[in-house]
Amino acid sequence: MATRVRPSSKRCAVIGGSGFLGRHLVEKLLDRGYSVSVFDIRQSYELPGVTFHQGDLCDKQALLPALKDVSLVFHCASPAPASDDRGLFERVNIQGTRTVIQACIEAGVQKMVLTSSASVVFEGTDIENGREDLPYAKKPIDFYTETKIQQEKLVLEACDKDKGFLTVAIRPHGIFGPRDPQLVPILVDTARRGKMKFIIGDGTNLVDFTFVENVVHGHILAAERLRPDSPACGKPYHITNDEPIKFWDFMSEVLVGLGYAAPRYHLPYALVYGLALLLWLLALILHPLVSFKPTFTPMRVALAGTHHYYSCDRAKEDLGYKPVVGLKEGIERTVQSYPHLRQGA
Ligand SMILES: NC(=O)C1=CN([C@@H]2O[C@H](COP(=O)(O)OP(=O)(O)OC[C@H]3O[C@@H](n4cnc5c(N)ncnc54)[C@H](OP(=O)(O)O)[C@@H]3O)[C@@H](O)[C@H]2O)C=CC1
Numbered sequence: 001m002a003t004r005v006r007p008s009s010k011r012c013a014v015i016g017g018s019g020f021l022g023r024h025l026v027e028k029l030l031d032r033g034y035s036v037s038v039f040d041i042r043q044s045y046e047l048p049g050v051t052f053h054q055g056d057l058c059d060k061q062a063l064l065p066a067l068k069d070v071s072l073v074f075h076c077a078s079p080a081p082a083s084d085d086r087g088l089f090e091r092v093n094i095q096g097t098r099t100v101i102q103a104c105i106e107a108g109v110q111k112m113v114l115t116s117s118a119s120v121v122f123e124g125t126d127i128e129n130g131r132e133d134l135p136y137a138k139k140p141i142d143f144y145t146e147t148k149i150q151q152e153k154l155v156l157e158a159c160d161k162d163k164g165f166l167t168v169a170i171r172p173h174g175i176f177g178p179r180d181p182q183l184v185p186i187l188v189d190t191a192r193r194g195k196m197k198f199i200i201g202d203g204t205n206l207v208d209f210t211f212v213e214n215v216v217h218g219h220i221l222a223a224e225r226l227r228p229d230s231p232a233c234g235k236p237y238h239i240t241n242d243e244p245i246k247f248w249d250f251m252s253e254v255l256v257g258l259g260y261a262a263p264r265y266h267l268p269y270a271l272v273y274g275l276a277l278l279l280w281l282l283a284l285i286l287h288p289l290v291s292f293k294p295t296f297t298p299m300r301v302a303l304a305g306t307h308h309y310y311s312c313d314r315a316k317e318d319l320g321y322k323p324v325v326g327l328k329e330g331i332e333r334t335v336q337s338y339p340h341l342r343q344g345a
Pocket residue numbers: 015016017018019020021022039040041042055056057058075076077078079080092096115116117118148171172173174175176181
């Protein structure tokens with residue numbers, strides 16, 4: 001009988017490793033002496049120590065070679081929230097995640113760390129210092145969030161100490177940093193179109209924005225602490241900068257850092273939310289005739305006008321988590337990394 005070679009604990013796979021968070025994670029794993037197998041639908045870079053496998057995570061046969069001799073898998077692939085394509089989210093985040101779990105078990109992977117999202121408990125109303133025991137959103141704000149909930153449940157329920165397959169979920173919030181294709185680019189685009197003059201609501205709502213290196217740190221701690229006797233087995237963890245900031249102060253610091261004016265004029269939250277809802281309905285009704293994507297979706301207005309910040313006490317207690325980069329430094333490094341988005345560039 002052939003003996004199965006126990007995968008080396010320093011060999012891991014990052015599914016979604018070509019993306020924003022995935023690539024930062026890959027870079028840190030290499031620094032820490034891991035060899036990394038990246039599985040992604042696209043290849044966006046090359047690095048020594050990294051083997052790329054290009055494919056769709058819904059295809060188990062495509063996944064298996066990427067998981068060969070791997071003991072630890074990070075799953076951080078997802079379609080972008082902005083796509084708002086229900087079919088795509090269900091296929092990739094739900095069915096695809098089932099396939100990833102099956103492939104991991106079949107390949108003899110011992111640990112899986114899922115990148116979930118703190119938004120799995122967000123319903124568009126205030127969350128202040130939310131802990132992991134908050135219930136999943138009954139009315140998730142969009143298809144992305146709806147499928148992230150199902151995805152997290154699937155991964156945590158798959159944790160099985162008897163079978164030697166351990167899982168944990170990291171719930172980051174508002175990830176930002178160099179190479180982010182969403183937050184800063186959307187903000188700058190909105191400013192360049194002259195639409196960043198207004199503050200929605202009174203501007204005092206507190207939100208977590210998390211520097212990408214802290215999110216990476218949380219993932220690696222969770223992976224390294226995940227053992228059969230660890231409290232982390234089958235649990236979700238909030239990972240944030242642990243420095244909630246007023247949403248509009250964060251936007252202003254990034255904008256001013258890049259040479260744009262900070263928003264000044266206040267608009268009532270209910271009015272903007274109502275308009276965004278109307279626009280969203282119009283876009284839905286007119287969809288077969290004209291296709292337009294409003295900047296002000298109800299989800300974005302809710303994110304911009306409510307409190308949503310989370311406690312990471314559980315991660316501190318169970319994983320020994322502490323942010324490694326403060327918010328001020330994170331914002332400075334992010335602003336410096338976007339010279340092409342500066343006013344006048
Ligand atoms: N950014 C944020 O603020 C937050 C992100 N998260 C979660 O973090 C994770 C990483 O996010 P982020 O780095 O921002 O996202 P990115 O879009 O930058 O990275 C995701 C990567 O997964 C790839 N991918 C998508 N579909 C598939 C598929 N079917 N098979 C294989 N690869 C696929 C993407 O390719 P392509 O680009 O071609 O689609 C992309 O390279 C996601 O799970 C997201 O839900 C959670 C909270 C906040």
